[in-house]
Amino acid sequence: MTTPLLSVRDLVVEFQTGDGIVRAVNNVSFDIPLGKTIGIVGESGSGKSVTSLAVMGLLQKPAAVVPQGQILFNGLDLLTCNESKMRELRGNQISMIFQEPMTSLNPVFKVGEQIAEALRIHKKLSQKEAWEKAVHLMNQVGIPNPALSAHKFPHEMSGGQKQRVMIAMAISCEPKLLIADEPTTALDVTIQKQVLELLHKLQQEYRMSMMFITHDLGVIGDIADDVVVMYRSNVVEQNNAQKIFESATHPYTKGLLACRPKLGANPRRLLTVSDFMTEEGKEKVIPVDRVQVFDKESVADKTDHVLLEVKNLVTQFPIKGGLFGGTVDHFKAVNDVSFKIKKGKTLGLVGESGCGKTTLGRSILRLVEPASGNIIYDGKDITHVKHEELRQLRKKMQIIFQDPYSSLNPRMTIADILVEPLIIHNEGGTKAQRFEMARALIEKVGLKSNQMNRYPHEFSGGQRQRICIARALMLRPEFVICDESVSALDVSIQAQVLNLLLDLQEEFGLTYVFISHDLSVVNFIADEVGVMYAGKIIEMDKASNIYKGAKEEYTRTLLSAIPRGETKQSLASLV
């Protein structure tokens, strides 16, 4: 047997924090053979990113300590290397792609220069040679018109293009090992697919080994040879990718595989990790009715009452220009959109970033003023209502935002955040009664009422999103817009939040507009789906019809971009 390129042996990483020592990585061992891809899967805080930082020698010292373990790279123990030796390896033999392409590039340098920089440092190329090589690399990662694009600054490129530049930088010195830390999480599904294909192609061409870190087991199926599943600092399962997908043994892995909504049939509620295992990690038996496929359309409409109707809505933003910065033109973010939603139903809106779906949501709530068209809520035209009427409307229509980190005021306790809507609208009686309402709701969304005196920074992303949901429901609204409300969450948490939204919809008879870039999520939660492209709804139908027979080419592209959660072998066998 050949020696692997990278071999991690019994690695332990601990962090010294104010509350004592926290073990982030516990006895982790795995090998990456030459020219193979290893997927490391786990939720936030499972220790997967810390493992990759340990390999890069980028752990924050002195807070992080490695009391035990070896990281052998070509037989050399990286943990014993000094900083100058590591700098020689980093970027040259081992390189890394980060999650956030928006902040990983230096905004004041041209992208071509940034790619050329690594070449000048490690390969000692001249300015001119390095630039030519950079243009060549940009061509290789599929950036259109590379000779011209190399002169662009990062802000002139899209998110997908920036991630391609990051990849070009990472492969510029032909590294033996490429570490990709959630490289596609911040991207739309269609771009994600392209980036994954590109990484796979480059890995084959350069015969690199790759360590691919992700929270989404579905993503990894397309490119990984072996999969390492991490849970709470430990490796719980490690196997050939095909075996993991066909016959996972650990309940956590099974849970991860089941929690991503499928494009076709889904159970009434998504399975979550907690269906497969108990808090202590023991396996659970799943009741049969939890896995039964549920057909949304079998449920007859309770009412024909149309709650919201949007007619020919246009929302536009001025484009400033000219000598005196006057308005020269308008950009129509929402361009002539019309639809109806019946009470108690869910309308899904899908599309890529920039298609106008978020602006549409905010225009309906009048957080952004529409330019023309009508919004008719419960039979009343609300397009131009003002002041007190608008305030009354806020009680009935609510919104849940995308980013659970920035949508809660960090200086207010959970109790204050939840009670605030009642204070604004002078509802809910006394202080004690209001607090009681908040307490009841916080338990309904699955948090403990003894956490109400805490501040948002002490909660995880999933918990924060539950708090946002509770805040939106405090005024007992009838209509809620969920704007990418689960996109920032790990897949396992995403399933829990989707289930919660469905439970609440049933209990309170809510009507949802669910906005997302992920068709599989929308297909699971929505009754009807509208596909948005460049400010218009180009296709609108029942969720199952969209999935079975999309009429538009664009919809089919979106559908095909969704990770299937299968291995490349099983895909190959289909051909």
Add this chain to the structure above:
Amino acid sequence: MKTNSLWKDAFIRLSKDKLALVSLIIVLTYFFVAILSALGLIASNWSQEVGASNLAPSMEHFFGTDIFGRSVLLKVIRGTQVAMSVGVAASIIAIPIGVLLGALAGYFGGWIDDFVTWLYTTFSSVPNIMLLISITLILGKGIFAVYIALGATSWVTLCRLIRGEVMKHKEREYVQAAGAIGGGHFRKLFRHILPNVSHIIIINTSMQFQIAIKSEVILSYLGLGVQGEPSWGTMIDDAKLELVRGVWWQLAGATVAMFFILLAFNILSDALRDALDPKLKGK
């Protein structure tokens, strides 16, 4: 279970910083001395003769005596009262102006922003010391004029910082969320945004305080500051004639007193920024 707010967390972090704690104790001691002096409990008899003229420092007179045989120590304490009162008065005038104008400009934008930006660029385009001198000349010499002059110049930095920070925060989703539940401009600005930028007020005040102390010393040195009262500035002014005769203690007393308070405020400002800035804290 009750847990910590960001403020409390910041205080815990600050209390772990030994150097900052020492600085805080120094600052508090100066305040304590200034308050006692203002209440007339100490140094009220500074103008009395306690010994011969120009006595060198000894066990009896720690900082020696001045030309009229007055205790330099008592003059330094009296000067501390003047210096601290100038810092406090300048802050009391500058904070409301800076915060209010900065918050309104940052939040509403448009012509309000244009006006406030014009106002503070005008103020900051005039050299500070020129502005201070002209204000004291208009209002007449004396401590009151110094208060007004320093208050009128030190709001500019705070205003600019608050404006930028409010602009950044008003786009955040938690502010939009406050709008979505029906909150008006007043609530969004004062209940949601301001508490999240208030750390800037504390950090900036700590920095402005020492600038105010220095400015008071300069103005008094130039003869435009306090009249008929000892101040660190007038003591330094007196010392320039005494130095040639080898009388160094009046200068030493004033500069040592100034040195410790300025150093303490500088260290404290840095420590406050580290402890209060939410960006340095992980999500």
